[in-house]
Amino acid sequence: MPAPRNTLKHRLAAKEVLHGCWIGLADPYLAQISATAGFDWLLIDGEHAPNDLRSLMAQLAVIEPSASAPVVRLPDGDPAKIKQVLDIGAQSLLIPMVESAEQARELVRATRYAPEGFRGVGAALARASRFSAIPDYLTTANAEICLIVQVETRAGMAALDEILGVEGVDGVFIGPADLAADMGYLGRSGAPEVKAAVLGALGRIRAAGKAAGVLVTEPDYIEEARAAGATFLGVGIDVTIFAGAMRRLAAEMAARRGA
Template sequence: MPAPHNHLKSRLAKGEVLHGCWLGMADPYMAQIAATAGFDWLLIDGEHAPNDIRSIMAQLAVVEPSPSAAVVRLPDGDAAKIKQVLDIGAQTILVPMVESAEQARELVRATRYAPQGFRGVGSALARASRFAAIPDYLTTANEQICLIVQVETVAGMAALDDILGVEGVDGVFIGPSDLAADMGHLGQAAHHAVKTAVLGGLRRIREAGKAAGVLVTDPAYIDDCRTAGANFLGVGIDVTIFAGAMRRLAAEVATKKPTI
């Protein structure tokens, strides 16, 4: 029996446009609620959300039975962290702050067992192998790993074509917020210069045959990214959705309080 088939990897490779939502609540109950919404994918954020390896594993477990594919964003490209996240069952990972082809190649190697890479062999302990219940896990796991690298600096954008040439990188995700900051437009992800760079990068990624990812929440910006070729398209963040809904409700009832 082989490793589980990574349907998200297959769908992205076919060029399907898939929409997803960021999970930053760091809570399996909230992740399970999100998994009923109908998104193509849900990203469990280990970079800016207060997640650890156990909370990520718990969220993977509740998302797994749903139609939404789970993606894990790591805090960085450390090989030990990649190994842990793969062992707890993640098959699609997003690694932030990639700025060179050399860095991308090392990330590919960190996600693969030898001889293609140097991922540590501990599958008998791993949830990924169903605790050794998948006899062919070691020989089939590599081909089901989906690696998406995040390019979000001026240096990364300058190296984009080289990064796109790295075999084993399934997609490139452009981070508008960090790119805006690095371009001198902190807090202005929709600045004209930033948006021009983002849309141009998405076109280049799709032309190279890779999945093109981005996270934007403004409807018009989403449409522009989709038109430019984005097919791994983040359209919302659970934290801001929840906070916005709570604040709107509080403001609504506050206007209806009786006057004394």
């Protein structure tokens, strides 16, 4: 029996346009609610959300039975963190702040068992192998790992073509917020200069045959990103969706009370 088929990896390789949502509320109950919504993928955020290894694992467990493919974003590219999150069952990773092809190559190696990489061998006690219930896990796991690297600085954008040439990188995700800050437009990711850089990069990624990713929530920007070539397209964030809905309801009730 081989490692589970990574449907996200194969759908992205087939150039499907897949819509997803950021999951930052750091709770399995809320993650499970999100998994009923019908998104193609859900990204469990371990960079800016208050998640640890156990909370990441709990959210993976409730998303996996759904039609939404789980993705985990780690806070950095530390090989020890990558090893742990793969062992708890993640197959698709998003790694932030990638700025060179060498960095991308090391990330590929960290996600693969030898001889392709240096992922530590501990699958016998890992959730990833269903606790040794998948006898062929070690020999088949590499092929089902989906690695998306996040480019979000001017240095990363300058190295984009070299990063795109790294074998084992399935996609490149452009981070508009950090890119805007690095370009001198802090808090203005929709600035024309930033948007031009983002859309241009998406086109280059798609032309290179990789999955082109971005997170944008404004309807017009979503359409522009899709037209530019985005296939791993984040269209919402659970935190802002929840906060916005709560505030709108509270404001509506306050207005009715005052009428």
